[in-house]
Amino acid sequence: MLKWADLIDQHVEELAALDTIDGGKLYHYSKDFEVPLSANMLRYYAGAADKIHGQVLKASMNFHASTLMEPVGVVGHIIPWNGPSFMFFTKVSPSIAAGCTMVVKPAEQTPLSALFYAHLAKQAGIPDGVVNVVQGFGPTAGAAIASHMDVDAVSFTGSTEVGRKIMEAAARSNLKQVSLELGGKSPLIVFDDADIDKAAEFAVLGIFFNKGEVCCASSRVLVQEGIYDEFEKKLVEKAKAWAIGDPFDSKTQHGPQTGKDHYEKILSYIEHGKREGATLLLGGKPVDTKGYYIEPTIFSDVKEDMLIAQDEIFGPVLSVLKFKTIEEAIKIGNNTKYGLAAGVITKNMDTANTVSRSIRAGTIWINCYFALGNDIPFGGYKMSGFGKDYGLDALYKFLHVKSVVTPIYNSPW
Numbered sequence: 001m002l003k004w005a006d007l008i009d010q011h012v013e014e015l016a017a018l019d020t021i022d023g024g025k026l027y028h029y030s031k032d033f034e035v036p037l038s039a040n041m042l043r044y045y046a047g048a049a050d051k052i053h054g055q056v057l058k059a060s061m062n063f064h065a066s067t068l069m070e071p072v073g074v075v076g077h078i079i080p081w082n083g084p085s086f087m088f089f090t091k092v093s094p095s096i097a098a099g100c101t102m103v104v105k106p107a108e109q110t111p112l113s114a115l116f117y118a119h120l121a122k123q124a125g126i127p128d129g130v131v132n133v134v135q136g137f138g139p140t141a142g143a144a145i146a147s148h149m150d151v152d153a154v155s156f157t158g159s160t161e162v163g164r165k166i167m168e169a170a171a172r173s174n175l176k177q178v179s180l181e182l183g184g185k186s187p188l189i190v191f192d193d194a195d196i197d198k199a200a201e202f203a204v205l206g207i208f209f210n211k212g213e214v215c216c217a218s219s220r221v222l223v224q225e226g227i228y229d230e231f232e233k234k235l236v237e238k239a240k241a242w243a244i245g246d247p248f249d250s251k252t253q254h255g256p257q258t259g260k261d262h263y264e265k266i267l268s269y270i271e272h273g274k275r276e277g278a279t280l281l282l283g284g285k286p287v288d289t290k291g292y293y294i295e296p297t298i299f300s301d302v303k304e305d306m307l308i309a310q311d312e313i314f315g316p317v318l319s320v321l322k323f324k325t326i327e328e329a330i331k332i333g334n335n336t337k338y339g340l341a342a343g344v345i346t347k348n349m350d351t352a353n354t355v356s357r358s359i360r361a362g363t364i365w366i367n368c369y370f371a372l373g374n375d376i377p378f379g380g381y382k383m384s385g386f387g388k389d390y391g392l393d394a395l396y397k398f399l400h401v402k403s404v405v406t407p408i409y410n411s412p413w
C-alpha cells in the first residue's frame with residue numbers, strides 16, 4: 001500500500017489530468033489536493049493494517065473466549081463521478097487494510113483514473129485479483145455487483161435512488177452487507193453573532209466548490225434575521241468573484257458540469273425555483289460559452305418546503321432561508337429527508353453545542369465547512385445512508401467479528 005501511494009505521488013499530474021478530462025474537475029485542485037490526499041489515505045490505512053485484532057473476553061460462564069477480526073471477503077465498490085480519485089481510495093484503502101479482495105466499478109462518466117490506479121497497483125506488487133476494476137454502466141455492471149452471489153459486501157457512494165436499488169438487489173440475492181453514502185441537502189446555519197465575511201466565504205465554498213457536485217454541499221444556507229440583508233450582500237459579492245473558466249487554468253474556480261443530462265437537470269431545477277416564487281439573486285442560466293457551464297446561482301426568500309430547498313440538485317444552486325430563533329433554525333435544518341452534514345457559524349459555544357446535538361446529521365462543522373480528514377468518520381443519518389467512510393470506523397464495514405470459545409479445563413461444560 002505504501003509503495004502504491006509513492007507511485008501515485010510520482011504520477012500526480014497525469015492522474016489529475018485524467019479526472020479533469022473526464023469530469024471537468026479543476027486540474028490544479030486535483031493535482032494539489034485530491035490525488036495527493038488519495039495517496040495519503042492509502043498511507044493512513046496501511047498504518048492500520050497490522051493493528052486490526054480481536055479481544056480476549058472475560059466470558060461470564062466457564063469459557064475461554066476470544067474474538068478474531070476476519071475480512072468480510074469479496075467487496076464490490078460502486079463509486080460516483082464527482083471525485084473519481086478520492087472516492088476510489090475512500091473505498092479501496094480500508095478494504096485492502098481489512099484483508100479483502102474487491103471489484104471496483106467507477107462511474108461510466110469518469111472511468112479513466114481508476115484504470116491508471118489499477119496499473120500502478122500492479123506495479124506496486126499488489127497481487128493479481130486483489131484490486132479488480134470493472135468498467136460499465138450502472139444498471140448492468142453496477143447491478144451485477146449488487147446482485148452477485150459471490151460478492152460478500154457492497155460499498156456504494158452515489159444517489160439515494162440508486163442506493164435503494166442496491167439494497168434491494170442485495171436483499172434479493174445473498175443478503176450481502178451494504179453500506180451507503182448517499183445524497184444530502186446540508187444546512188449551513190449562520191447566527192447573528194457570526195463573522196459575516198467568513199460566513200459568506202464558507203457559504204460560497206460550501207455550495208460552489210466542485211461546481212456544486214458534492215454530496216455534503218451546503219445547499220441550504222439558513223441566516224438569522226438580524227444579519228440577513230448584510231449577509232446576502234456579502235454572499236453575492238463573493239459569488240460574483242468566483243472565477244468561471246477552463247478547468248485546466250489555475251485561476252479557475254468553476255468548471256463545467258460533468259455531463260449533459262446532469263446539466264439539464266440542474267437547469268430545470270433553476271427554472272422550478274423561479275416558478276416557485278423564490279427571488280433569484282444571482283445567476284440562473286447557462287454561461288454563454290462552449291461546454292456545460294452553469295452560472296453560480298443564488299435564490300433568496302426560499303421557503304423550507306419549496307422543491308429547491310428539499311431536493312438534492314447537485315449543482316451550483318444555493319437556497320438562502322431566513323430564521324428568527326435557534327429553535328426555528330433547528331426545525332428548518334432538520335426539515336429534510338437527508339442527514340449527511342451541517343455547518344454552524346456562531347461565536348457562542350452554547351449555540352454551537354445545542355445545534356450540534358440537535359441536527360440529525362453525520363457530521364457537524366462548527367465555524368468551518370468541508371473539514372474532512374482520513375481519521376474523521378463521515379457518513380449519513382436518515383436517507384443519506386449508513387456505514388462510515390474514513391477513520392477506523394470504515395474498517396469495520398469490511399470485517400467480520402468471529403467468536404472462538406472453549407470450555408475452561410474441569411468446568412462442567
Ligand code: ADP
Nearest residue numbers: 079080106107137138139142143158159162165
Ligand atoms: P449520480 O446520480 O450521482 O450520477 P448514481 O447514483 O447514478 O450517481 O451513480 C453512482 C454509481 O452507481 C455509478 O457508478 C453508477 O454507474 C452506479 N449505478 C447506477 N445505477 C445503478 C444500479 N441500478 N445498480 C448498481 N449501480 C448503479
